[in-house]
Amino acid sequence: MNLMVGKITRYCVPFSIPSSDRRRKFTKDMELAAIFCIAELHRKRGIDFILKRPAEEIDFIVQALYPFLLAPNQNKTLLFDGFGFISYSFKYDLLPSVETFINNLKRSAVNPQSYSATLMQYLDYFDSFTGVDKRTIKGLITDRDFINEFLTLFDKAVRVRKPIVDKIILSPSINEDTVRILTNEISEFRKRLQTDLNTLQKAMNLLNKLTERQLTKKQTEVLSIEKLYDKKISKTKEALSKRAERIRSHFDKKIMDIGRELDKKIQDLHKEHLRLQSRREELLETRAEYATKLKSLDKKKDSEDILALQESISEIDEKIGRLEDRVEEVAQKVDEISKKKRLEISRLSIECRNKIGEVMGKLDELEAEFKAKIKMREESVRSLQELTDIISSKINSLLDLKKKALTEFEELGIEIKTRRITVVYVPFYIICFRRKSERRYVTIPTSMVESMGGLTKVKSLIGLSDVKSLLKPFPHIEELVNEFTLLLEENPVFEAEIAEAGSKLNILKSKSLRKSIKEGLKKLCDEEWFSENELSLLYRILGKYGD
Known part of the structure; x- marks a missing residue:
C-alpha cells in the first residue's frame, strides 16, 4: 500500500x-x-x-x-x-445578461419616451433564471x-x-492537489455568485438612478408647463375679461335701450288707460244723472224728455262699451309689450352670455390644454414608476435567491x-x-x-x-x-x-x-x-x- x-x-x-x-x-x-x-x-x-x-x-x-x-x-x-x-x-442559477440590460438602459436614458419603451421591453426579462449549471464537489x-x-x-x-x-x-483518491483544485473551484463559484450579486445590485441601482433622473425631468417639465400656462392663462384671462366686459356693456346698453323704448310704450298705454278710465267714470256719472232725472219725470206729462234722456243714456252706454273695449285692448297691449320686454331682455341676456361664453371659452380651452398636458405627464410618471417597481421587484427576487446561495456557500466548512x-x-x-x-x-x-x-x-x-x-x-x-x-x-x-x-x-x-x-x-x-x-x-x- x-x-x-x-x-x-x-x-x-x-x-x-x-x-x-x-x-x-x-x-x-x-x-x-x-x-x-x-x-x-x-x-x-x-x-x-x-x-x-x-x-x-x-x-x-x-x-x-x-x-x-x-x-x-x-x-x-x-x-x-x-x-x-x-x-x-x-x-448555479444562470442569470439573463444583466450587462445587456444595463447598456440598453444607459442608451435609452436620453429621453423619457425611449427610456419607458426600454423598460417595457425588459418587463419580463428578470422573471426567472435562464438555466442551471449543476456541479458536484467530490469529497466535500x-x-x-x-x-x-x-x-x-x-x-x-x-x-x-x-x-x-x-x-x-x-x-x-482526493489528494492535496485535488483539494487545491476543488477549493479554487468553490472560490470561483463564490466569486461568480458575488459577481452576480454585484451586477444585479448595479442594475438595480442604475435602474432607480435613471428612473429618478427621468422623474426629475418630468417634474421639471411639469413646473415649466405650470409656469408657462400660469402666464398664458393670466394674460388670456385679462384680455378676454376685458372683451367680455365690453360685450356685457354692449348688451347692457341694448337691454337698457329696448327696455326704455318698451317702457315708454307701456307708459303711454298706461296714460291712455288712465284717460279712458277717467272718461268712463265721467260717462258713468253723466249716465247716473240722466237716470236720476229719468226717474223723476212723469211718463205721461214728460214723454218727450224721457225719450231724450233714454236716447242720451243709450248713447252713453255705447260710449262706455267702446271705452271698455279700448281699455281691454290697451291692457292687452300692455301685457304684450311687457311680455315682449321680458322675452327681449331674456334673449339679449342669453345672447350676451353666449357671446361671453364664446370669448371665455378660449380660456377654458387653454386651461383644458394645460390640464391635459399635466395629466399626460402625471400618467407618464406613474407608468414609469410602475415599470420601475415591477422590474426592481423581479431583480430583487433574483438578488434574494443569489444571496441565499452565497450564504449557503459562506456556511460551507468549519470553524477551524x-x-x-x-x-x-x-x-x-x-x-x-x-x-x-x-x-x-x-x-x-x-x-x-x-x-x-x-x-x-x-x-x-x-x-x-x-x-x-x-x-x-x-x-x-x-x-x-x-x-x-x-x-x-x-x-x-x-x-x-x-x-x-x-x-x-x-x-x-x-x-x-x-x-x-x-x-x-x-x-x-x-x-x-x-x-x-x-x-x-x-x-x-x-x-x-x-x-
Whole structure:
C-alpha cells in the first residue's frame, strides 16, 4: 500500500475515545484485546456438516488510517472525505445578461419616451433564471451532524511528526492537489455568485438612478408647463375679461335701450288707460244723472224728455262699451309689450352670455390644454414608476435567491483555523478472515468506549458477545468505513494491496502486540466483560498465533 508522501501537516485521532460515563482508563492493550475479541466473534465456525466447509481463520488484523483533508478557504476550513464517498452537489442559477440590460438602459436614458419603451421591453426579462449549471464537489462534507462528529474526534487529535510504520496509511483518491483544485473551484463559484450579486445590485441601482433622473425631468417639465400656462392663462384671462366686459356693456346698453323704448310704450298705454278710465267714470256719472232725472219725470206729462234722456243714456252706454273695449285692448297691449320686454331682455341676456361664453371659452380651452398636458405627464410618471417597481421587484427576487446561495456557500466548512492543507487520519481496524483462498473483511470504525453501566446488574447474562457493546462506533465514520469495505469487495486490485499491507502489519504477528492483547484481555475480564473460562479460551486462541 502506497503511503502519502510530501511535506504536509498531519494529525491523527485516537481509535477509542472514552464516553462521559466511563470512569476507568481504557488502555491501548485493552483496545487491542477488544478488537481481538470482536474478530473472534465475527469469525465463522466450520458447522456446515453437509458441505463440510472449514472454519474461517483470522488472516490478519491491522489498523488503517482513513484520510480526511482540511483546506483553508477564506475565513473557514473545508472538510474533505479523502476517498470521495461523500460529495456535495449544488446548482448555479444562470442569470439573463444583466450587462445587456444595463447598456440598453444607459442608451435609452436620453429621453423619457425611449427610456419607458426600454423598460417595457425588459418587463419580463428578470422573471426567472435562464438555466442551471449543476456541479458536484467530490469529497466535500457539508452535513452538520457529520462535521460535529468529526470535530469531536479532531478535538482529541495529535500532530503526526514521525513516520507511521505500524499502520496502513490509505492514500486518498482526493489528494492535496485535488483539494487545491476543488477549493479554487468553490472560490470561483463564490466569486461568480458575488459577481452576480454585484451586477444585479448595479442594475438595480442604475435602474432607480435613471428612473429618478427621468422623474426629475418630468417634474421639471411639469413646473415649466405650470409656469408657462400660469402666464398664458393670466394674460388670456385679462384680455378676454376685458372683451367680455365690453360685450356685457354692449348688451347692457341694448337691454337698457329696448327696455326704455318698451317702457315708454307701456307708459303711454298706461296714460291712455288712465284717460279712458277717467272718461268712463265721467260717462258713468253723466249716465247716473240722466237716470236720476229719468226717474223723476212723469211718463205721461214728460214723454218727450224721457225719450231724450233714454236716447242720451243709450248713447252713453255705447260710449262706455267702446271705452271698455279700448281699455281691454290697451291692457292687452300692455301685457304684450311687457311680455315682449321680458322675452327681449331674456334673449339679449342669453345672447350676451353666449357671446361671453364664446370669448371665455378660449380660456377654458387653454386651461383644458394645460390640464391635459399635466395629466399626460402625471400618467407618464406613474407608468414609469410602475415599470420601475415591477422590474426592481423581479431583480430583487433574483438578488434574494443569489444571496441565499452565497450564504449557503459562506456556511460551507468549519470553524477551524488552518493556514495550509492538513490531513487528519481517523483510524479503524481491518479484520481479514480466510477460508482456503477466500478472504472476507470486517471493519471496526473509530468508537466511543462505553462502561459496563447497567450490564453489571445482570451479570449472569453477560458473555463474550457483549464485548461488542464496549465499542460504540461513531455513526458517520462507520458509514464511510462501510463504503471502504464495499470498495474492497468491488476492486480486486485495491483489495490485493490491502491484503499485502495487512499481512505485513498484522498485529497478531507481533510478539509484543500479542503480549499487549493478552494483558488487555485480562483487564477486560477484570471489568467483567467476559468470564474466566472465556478468558482461558481466548488465551488458547491467541496462543495459536505464537508464544
